[in-house]
Amino acid sequence: MILMTDLDKLGEEEMDVLKELGNIGTGHAATSLSKLLNKDVYLSVPKVKVGEIKNLSREFIGEVVAGVIIALQDLEEKKSGYLYIMFPEKSARKIAGDLFGMDELDEEMYASTIMEVGNILSSSFCDASADFMNIILLPSPPSFAVDVPTAVIDSVVSQMAKNTNHIILFETSLSSDSDIEIYLALLPEPCLLDDMMKIMGRL
Numbered sequence: 001m002i003l004m005t006d007l008d009k010l011g012e013e014e015m016d017v018l019k020e021l022g023n024i025g026t027g028h029a030a031t032s033l034s035k036l037l038n039k040d041v042y043l044s045v046p047k048v049k050v051g052e053i054k055n056l057s058r059e060f061i062g063e064v065v066a067g068v069i070i071a072l073q074d075l076e077e078k079k080s081g082y083l084y085i086m087f088p089e090k091s092a093r094k095i096a097g098d099l100f101g102m103d104e105l106d107e108e109m110y111a112s113t114i115m116e117v118g119n120i121l122s123s124s125f126c127d128a129s130a131d132f133m134n135i136i137l138l139p140s141p142p143s144f145a146v147d148v149p150t151a152v153i154d155s156v157v158s159q160m161a162k163n164t165n166h167i168i169l170f171e172t173s174l175s176s177d178s179d180i181e182i183y184l185a186l187l188p189e190p191c192l193l194d195d196m197m198k199i200m201g202r203l
Contacts, residue, residue, distance in 0.1 A: 015048055018196060021132055022046035022170040026184055028128035029121040030174050036120060037098060039176045046172040053167045056157050056187075060149035066092035066111075067152030068118030071140040072126060072192070079163075080137060081188035082156050083125060085118045086149055091180045115142045125184065133195050156187065164190050 023046050034041040049059065066087040072080040087095065096105050096113040105113065122139040130137035145152045160167065170186040188196065 018048045018168065018170070019046050021129060021196065022048065022172060022186065024132050025125040025129040025170075025186070026172045026174070028124040029184065032120050032124040033117075033174055033182070034176075036117065037095065037176065037180070039180075042175050044173040044175075046170055049169045049171070051167060051169070052165060053157060053161050054165075056167060056169065057150045057153070059169060059171070059185075060086075060153055062149060064089050064147060065149050065152065066114050067145050067147065067149065068115060068122075069143045069145075069152065069156055070118065070122040072188075073138045073140065074191070075136045075138070078191055079159075079189050080192040081186065082160070083122050083139065084153055084156070084185040084187060085121055086152075086183040086185070087114060087117075088181055089146070091182060094180050111144050111146075115144045118142045118144075121182070121184070125186075129186075133198075135195050137192075160187060160189065168193060168196075 023043075026043055026046060030041045030043045066089060068085040068087070070083045070085070072083060074080050092114050093110070095117060096110050097103055099113060099117075100109075119139070119142050122142065126137045126139050168188060170184075172184050174180075174182040174184070
């Protein structure tokens with residue numbers, strides 16, 4: 001068994017399996033986004049990083065984003081982690097405008113649209129990832145905020161720090177030919193990490 005404090009000792013083979021998990025989830029999310037926007041969507045190669053949760057905020061720096069946080073649960077309603085979807089503000093406005101065929105939307109409609117896009121992406125990601133791990137993974141209703149990335153995620157980091165000192169962070173990006181970019185990060189809780197370890201025959 002790999003203890004949470006031993007995550008930094010994962011080998012190349014284990015990291016490849018984790019990358020494949022991220023690739024499957026984001027691949028399905030990209031397909032859903034392509035259908036939604038009726039445009040080609042390109043997927044970056046997922047990155048997997050292991051580190052201490054207290055340093056997580058260093059991974060999220062940059063411009064203001066429209067951030068959507070989705071809590072992930074299993075059938076017993078235990079927290080399995082979070083999916084953090086970041087829309088750079090320009091991309092978020094572009095997506096909302098394209099979906100409604102309008103250049104400007106009121107703030108309520110804008111927020112509702114981006115939350116729904118986040119909901120669609122998270123459902124696709126969860127369904128594909130859960131199938132790969134042979135588990136049930138249920139996304140919660142999305143939470144929306146517009147701020148710098150670290151501010152959007154601070155509350156999540158505080159919650160996760162109660163259960164674990166270490167974290168595996170999955171990062172990838174989706175983009176289209178119309179200057180739209182979206183970044184996805186999966187932050188798994190210990191119970192979801194255990195399921196990932198089982199895939200690799202380590203439990």
